[in-house]
Amino acid sequence: MKGIIHILARLGRGSIFLTKILSGIPQLFLRFSLVVQQLYSVGVKTLFITMVAGLFVGMVLALQLYYTLSTFGATDTLGMLVDLSLVRELGPVVAALLFAGRAGSALTAEIGLMKATEQLSGLEMMAVDPVDRIIAPRFLAGFISMPLLAGIFSAVGILGAYSVGVDLLGVDSGAFWSQIQAKVDFYDDVFNGIIKSIVFGFIVSWIAVFEGYDCIPTSEGVSSATTRTVVNSSLAVLGMDFVLTAIMYQ
Amino acid sequence: MTQALIQIRNLHFSRGQNKIFDGIDMDIHVGRITAIMGPSGTGKTTLLKLIGGQLRPDDGEIIVDGLNVHQLSRSELYKLRKKMGMLFQSGALLTDLNVFENIAYPLREHTNLSESMIRSMVLIKLQAVGLSTAHGLMPAQLSGGMARRVALARALALDPMMIMYDEPFTGQDPISLGVLVKLICETNKALKLTSIVVSHDVEETLSIADDVKIISQGKVVAQGTKKEMENSDSAWVRQFLDGQADGPVPFHYPGDSIEQQLLQDVR
Numbered sequence: 105m106k107g108i109i110h111i112l113a114r115l116g117r118g119s120i121f122l123t124k125i126l127s128g129i130p131q132l133f134l135r136f137s138l139v140v141q142q143l144y145s146v147g148v149k150t151l152f153i154t155m156v157a158g159l160f161v162g163m164v165l166a167l168q169l170y171y172t173l174s175t176f177g178a179t180d181t182l183g184m185l186v187d188l189s190l191v192r193e194l195g196p197v198v199a200a201l202l203f204a205g206r207a208g209s210a211l212t213a214e215i216g217l218m219k220a221t222e223q224l225s226g227l228e229m230m231a232v233d234p235v236d237r238i239i240a241p242r243f244l245a246g247f248i249s250m251p252l253l254a255g256i257f258s259a260v261g262i263l264g265a266y267s268v269g270v271d272l273l274g275v276d277s278g279a280f281w282s283q284i285q286a287k288v289d290f291y292d293d294v295f296n297g298i299i300k301s302i303v304f305g306f307i308v309s310w311i312a313v314f315e316g317y318d319c320i321p322t323s324e325g326v327s328s329a330t331t332r333t334v335v336n337s338s339l340a341v342l343g344m345d346f347v348l349t350a351i352m353y354q
Numbered sequence: 355m356t357q358a359l360i361q362i363r364n365l366h367f368s369r370g371q372n373k374i375f376d377g378i379d380m381d382i383h384v385g386r387i388t389a390i391m392g393p394s395g396t397g398k399t400t401l402l403k404l405i406g407g408q409l410r411p412d413d414g415e416i417i418v419d420g421l422n423v424h425q426l427s428r429s430e431l432y433k434l435r436k437k438m439g440m441l442f443q444s445g446a447l448l449t450d451l452n453v454f455e456n457i458a459y460p461l462r463e464h465t466n467l468s469e470s471m472i473r474s475m476v477l478i479k480l481q482a483v484g485l486s487t488a489h490g491l492m493p494a495q496l497s498g499g500m501a502r503r504v505a506l507a508r509a510l511a512l513d514p515m516m517i518m519y520d521e522p523f524t525g526q527d528p529i530s531l532g533v534l535v536k537l538i539c540e541t542n543k544a545l546k547l548t549s550i551v552v553s554h555d556v557e558e559t560l561s562i563a564d565d566v567k568i569i570s571q572g573k574v575v576a577q578g579t580k581k582e583m584e585n586s587d588s589a590w591v592r593q594f595l596d597g598q599a600d601g602p603v604p605f606h607y608p609g610d611s612i613e614q615q616l617l618q619d620v621r
Contacts, residue, residue, distance in 0.1 A: 226446030229406055230460045231432040
């Protein structure tokens with residue numbers, strides 16, 4: 105019972121915190137440099153791991169699918185299957201998991217340490233709202249970065265699949281691309297994937313900044329909060345993926 | 355005695371079951387350096403946070419410059435905070451900004467001054483704390499004493515009416531300590547500030563304080579001018595100022611006696 109009350113209390117605090125963040129976002133468009141700085145540390149610095157992971161996921165996907173498809177003589181559909189797997193599921197989900205591990209944990213640790221070293225209190229005493237100046241730019245940067253990273257993950261994954269499927273395994277290049285053109289629908293597949301990544305970006309960024317802001321301001325507290333960010337974000341992304349998939353493809 | 359800038363009336367504050375303040379009354383007078391002293395864990399820093407409106411009391415009121423801090427709207431509270439400076443124990447400098455940008459931060463946030471004016475003001479504030487040549491350093495490159503001096507310069511950036519110092523002398527070497535003592539005293543006089551110094555460094559704090567308040571076990575156990583405190587024969591005052599291990603503040607943490615605890619273990 106105590107555990108349930110604790111979870112509900114945190115959920116309540118998190119929701120109030122989210123409304124504060126959202127109310128601070130309109131002001132950010134007047135000081136967009138704050139967001140640009142965070143886009144670099146949250147988005148650009150996550151680019152490398154996203155691209156490398158995307159490349160290998162695409163390559164492995166091509167290998168696996170090629171051997172399965174070859175038993176049916178349907179290797180020409182390799183491009184289409186890789187593309188659908190990536191833009192519908194793997195792109196948004198794996199990119200979000202990587203984002204939670206790389207950027208989400210960094211956001212929580214940074215905000216938690218700012219709390220532990222009284223930097224957030226210092227801002228409050230300077231009559232500067234830390235939610236507006238520190239939290240909201242990081243949240244918005246995460247929200248903007250996530251769909252872009254998911255798109256890059258899928259694009260690099262398709263290139264990885266092309267290099268393995270076409271260059272290594274001998275699938276026809278024209279068939280690879282024409283199957284994608286013919287069978288992948290922009291609204292049903294690409295657009296739904298973008299929606300998923302937007303939702304995941306919102307969830308991961310929210311969890312990351314809340315855990316940092318709500319942490320116990322000690323080294324152990326920051327460490328626990330960082331772990332919670334990765335665990336809770338990953339679970340939330342996977343759970344939400346099921347819900348969104350069920351709604352989108354019913 | 356000058357008029358009171360801060361009036362604390364019947365202040366009650368608890369953290370969970372732990373009662374921190376149990377009906378405190380206190381006046382902080384304009385233009386004076388008031389030392390708030392007491393054993394560790396008595397809520398000295400908490401009191402500063404209550405005065406700054408970062409915490410809400412369970413009961414009672416804190417009036418600063420005629421305004422009841424905890425009845426102000428958010429914008430009114432922020433307006434009042436622009437007139438309050440606070441020096442945190444850790445300095446609380448923003449670690450991603452250099453010394454210059456840390457001091458310029460409140461000026462950029464709250465004024466429309468030109469860049470050249472901001473530069474002049476920042477350098478003047480840094481000169482006042484003896485660090486005008488350190489403006490390009492990052493906080494990680496500063497010693498503890500330097501970080502507190504930079505934090506003092508930042509607290510002075512908006513020319514506040516009062517400054518709250520949270521344990522300014524803790525962990526300082528004798529030279530840094532002497533510099534901080536001198537700076538607190540001189541800035542208070544030169545800028546006609548009202549200063550509250552929270553500390554348990556008796557000698558240094560008493561050397562600059564005009565008024566002294568001693569807090570213990572949720573109450574103000576003694577208050578008066580520095581002279582009155584030095585001449586006081588109150589057991590509270592004597593234990594604290596003379597650093598006696600036992601007295602009204604017990605040496606042993608309250609609870610079962612050692613005999614009872616040992617017997618419990620056996621059972």
